[in-house]
Structure formats: structure tokens, C-alpha cells
Amino acid sequence: MPGAGAREPAMQPPQARRHLASELLSNQVSNWLSGLSNDFDLGFNYRPGDAITQDELEVAFSKQFFNERLLFSTNVGVHYGSTSTNASSALIGDFQLEYLITREGRFRARAFSLTNDRNLIQADQAPTTQGAGLVLRRDFDTLGELFRRKNKN
Numbered sequence: 205m206p207g208a209g210a211r212e213p214a215m216q217p218p219q220a221r222r223h224l225a226s227e228l229l230s231n232q233v234s235n236w237l238s239g240l241s242n243d244f245d246l247g248f249n250y251r252p253g254d255a256i257t258q259d260e261l262e263v264a265f266s267k268q269f270f271n272e273r274l275l276f277s278t279n280v281g282v283h284y285g286s287t288s289t290n291a292s293s294a295l296i297g298d299f300q301l302e303y304l305i306t307r308e309g310r311f312r313a314r315a316f317s318l319t320n321d322r323n324l325i326q327a328d329q330a331p332t333t334q335g336a337g338l339v340l341r342r343d344f345d346t347l348g349e350l351f352r353r354k355n356k357n
């Protein structure tokens with residue numbers, strides 16, 4: 205039945221094409237950047253905004269140090285453009301630092317700082333989350349294998 209709701213789908217295809225085109229372009233640029241060096245990884249991401257969100261531009265970087273025992277990754281970027289609720293630019297950035305305590309990486313120490321997505325429901329949400337901790341990493345194929353001790357021969 206024609207009405208106000210019937211117009212919304214007609215408005216979505218151009219926006220969907222815009223998002224698809226920006227994702228395709230971001231992937232191609234990231235693939236090109238990742239081939240620049242074997243010593244580090246670079247990435248690029250652009251997400252166009254809409255009536256609710258701002259445009260977002262990010263550059264990602266990761267590198268391993270000390271015989272691949274210290275892993276560092278970060279992405280920095282900016283939200284820009286106007287929205288119905290906010291017309292300012294905001295710098296965003298995340299980082300993760302991880303040290304492999306054991307050579308095979310089973311025990312690790314990790315520190316991080318991540319930007320929280322702005323949730324309209326949680327107005328009192330902090331802009332970032334930070335943390336540090338110790339990680340035990342174990343590979344398994346079945347749940348029983350996770351809790352079973354390996355016999356050392």
C-alpha cells in the first residue's frame with residue numbers, strides 16, 4: 205500500500221551503492237598499502253556517514269618487534285562532517301600491545317585502549333575503554349579437548 209513508508213526503500217539504494225563503493229575502494233587501497241613492505245602492515249578504511257552517523261576515515265598500522273615477540277597494532281582516524289546531532293570532528297584511535305611471554309605464544313601479556321562506539325541509549329558511556337591483562341591461549345577441536353590435560357612423553 206503506498207504511503208510514507210513506501211518512499212524509504214527508494215532512498216536506500218543510492219546510499220547502499222555509496223557504502224558498497226567506499227568499501228570496495230577501501231579494500232583496494234588496503235591491499236595496495238599492505239604490499240608496500242613485509243616489515244609492517246598498513247590499512248585504510250573510509251565509511252561514509254548518513255543522517256545519524258558522521259563520515260569516518262581510518263588508517264591502521266601493525267608491526268612486530270623483538271623477533272616477533274612484541275606485537276603492536278593501532279588505527280587512528282577522524283569522524284567528520286555534519287549529522288543531525290553533532291557537527292564537530294572527533295579524533296579516534298585504538299592501540300593494542302601484546303607480548304608473547306612464551307615463544308609459541310601460549311602465555312601473553314596484553315594492554316589496549318579502544319574507542320567505544322557512541323551508543324545513543326547510553327549517554328554516560330566513556331569515550332574509550334582501556335585494559336591490561338594476562339592471556340592463556342589454547343587451541344582445541346572439541347570442548348572435551350579443552351579441559352583434558354595433554355600427556356607429556
